[in-house]
Amino acid sequence: xxxxxxxxxxxxxxxxxxxxxxxxxxxxxxxxxxxxxxxxxxxxxxxxxxxxxxxxxxxxxxxxxxxxxxxxxxxxxxxxxxxxxxxxxxxxxxxxxxxxxxxxxxxxxxxxxxxxxxxxxxxxxxxxxxxxxxxxxxxxxxxxxxxxxxxxxxxxxxxxxxxxxxxxxxxxxxxxxxxxxxxxxxxxxxxxxxxxxxxxxxxxxxxxxxxxxxxxxxxxxxxxxxxxxxxxxxxxxxxxxxxxxxxxxxxx
Ligand SMILES: [Zn+2]
Numbered sequence: 001x002x003x004x005x006x007x008x009x010x011x012x013x014x015x016x017x018x019x020x021x022x023x024x025x026x027x028x029x030x031x032x033x034x035x036x037x038x039x040x041x042x043x044x045x046x047x048x049x050x051x052x053x054x055x056x057x058x059x060x061x062x063x064x065x066x067x068x069x070x071x072x073x074x075x076x077x078x079x080x081x082x083x084x085x086x087x088x089x090x091x092x093x094x095x096x097x098x099x100x101x102x103x104x105x106x107x108x109x110x111x112x113x114x115x116x117x118x119x120x121x122x123x124x125x126x127x128x129x130x131x132x133x134x135x136x137x138x139x140x141x142x143x144x145x146x147x148x149x150x151x152x153x154x155x156x157x158x159x160x161x162x163x164x165x166x167x168x169x170x171x172x173x174x175x176x177x178x179x180x181x182x183x184x185x186x187x188x189x190x191x192x193x194x195x196x197x198x199x200x201x202x203x204x205x206x207x208x209x210x211x212x213x214x215x216x217x218x219x220x221x222x223x224x225x226x227x228x229x230x231x232x233x234x235x236x237x238x239x240x241x242x243x244x245x246x247x248x249x250x251x252x
Contacts, residue, residue, distance in 0.1 A: 026195040028069040031212050033199035035242075036221050038234050040249025043226055043242055047165065048074040050197035056165065059157065072123075072169035073198050075244060077148040079128050079164045084227055085139040086122055086168075086201060087240050088113040092178065094131050094146075097186035102152020103127035105145060106188045110176060113141075115239045117208065118172040120201055121190045124243070125167040126151050142227040142241045168243060170198040172209055201240050 030051040037043045047056035052070040054060060061068045089109040097104050102125055109120040128149025139145055150162030173193025181187040200212055202222035225238020228248040233241060 025066050026071060028066045028071055028195070029213070031197040031199065032215075032220050033197055033203060033212070033222050034220060035199055035202070036223050037226055037242070037246060038223070041226050041228065041234065042247035042251070044075045044077065044244045044246075046073045047076040050199065055157070056163070071195060072125075072167050075148075075166045075168070077164055077166055077244065079147075079149050081148040081166075081244060082144040083124055083127070083146045083148055083166060084241055084243050084245065085141055085143050085145050086198075086224075086243050087120070087141045089120075089122070089139055091131075091133045091135055091137040091139065091145075092121070092188055093135055093180055093185065094133065095185060096130070097125070097152060097184045099155070100152055101125055101184070101186055103130060103149065104186050105131050105133070107139065107145070108176065108178070108188075108190075113239065114201060116172075116201065116203075116206060119174065119176045119190060119193070121171040121173070121178065121188050121193060122198070122201075123169040123188070125169070126153055126165060141225075141239055142231075142233050166243060168198050169195065170201060171195050172200060 028051045048070055050070055050073055053068055056074055056076055087109040089107040092106040092108050094105040105124045107122045111117055114120055124146055126149055128147045131146040148164060148166050150164040154162035171190050171193040173190040175191040177191040179189045181189055194209060196209055199222050202224045224240055224242040225233050225235060226242045226246040228234055228246060229251055
């Protein structure tokens, strides 16, 4: 009798979990991609990678969306750190989102912008202030588009002061068409686009997303271009750029 009730409970709970997945969650799985920076450059590394079950401090993401797995990458940054366009692109929208989201900015990058086969939708979160941009503005790779903050991170796990970081999410799709959705107009839904690891942006020679998880080991190392303290992109002409400037070789 008791075991029947338990079985019933388990069935009900898993149905609930399923409904949750369909409503707002994305299927998240690790890509195995790793980032390498140009020789000698000191760059901010990823504090919590895509599909990680833990936060920057090793604490569990249990209870968060996407099956408790991270839907982006986190970089731990001081409030006010300049955030850079990860490629040439266009400003889709920005605003103040809800809890866990904070002030956000969405950019859209075309295949010509990135040199990838995808239309890439990028979302920067937890900004310190609304960006000084207009919807429809074109931005250049490596240009400052916003500043990092702790908005949307205050309370619960993060405590009263919050945790200043960039959360970067990317969606990849075959089309530049999108809708802006959600209670705070903070969800951009690109037609047939899929959320995936922001590091996919930096992978060379991809044909499609399915290929990402089958890359041979050497191709799993991705090499973003970086902006140095001189403001220039290294290597010159790099189209897809790390979202935070790096210290140049020899800089202190
Ligand atoms: Zn995050």
